[in-house]
Amino acid sequence: MTDALTDAALLALRGREAELFSAVYQAFAGQVLGYLTAKGVSDPEAVTQDVFLAVLPRVETITGGVSGLRTFVFSVAHARMVDDHRRQSRAPEHHEFEPERDTRQSNSAEAEAMNRVAPGEVMALLDLLGEDQREVLTLRIVAGLTVDQAAEIMGKSQGAVKQLQRRALNSLREHSVVKEYVAP
Secondary structure, eight states: OGGGOOHHHHHHTTTOHHHHHHHHHHHHHHHHHHHHHHTTOSSHHHHHHHHHHHHGGGGGGOOSHHHHHHHHHHHHHHHHHHHHHHHHHHSOOOOOOOGGGOOOOOOOHHHHHHHHSOHHHHHHHHTTSOHHHHHHHIIIIISOOOHHHHHHHHTOOHHHHHHHHHHHHHHHHHSGGGTTTSOO
């Protein structure tokens, strides 16, 4: 509290730096912290320390007694608050990416094409393919399985499943009916 620090006490402490610094800090730190917190400083405790690191070396040169000291302390606090707000506006807070909170989904081109085609059309398109190609597209696109899962179900290698899928999609692209649905 500033009541404990009077002009006479301030004058009496001149020349005794440690005691003077302690008295000034105790008199104003709580108020400075409250001011910085109320003004929305991101880390008010750290900025309060910065204020007193700037004030304390100059305490003995300040004129005007306790009133002059108070004015100086709060002018430094205000300047540090302005600096903090400028820093915040130039470098906004960065938040860690949390994948479990990201609900965005991206479908493959094949899935998008299948979503645009009615179920009856899908069956008609699949009938244009050989049995293995139809099975691969059914497992991969309709059922949404991975290459590994489709390969295990079909008893084929991953490379064979990829090749069957590629050939099946190329075959469907060749039919004019699906050129608008299946991208190259």
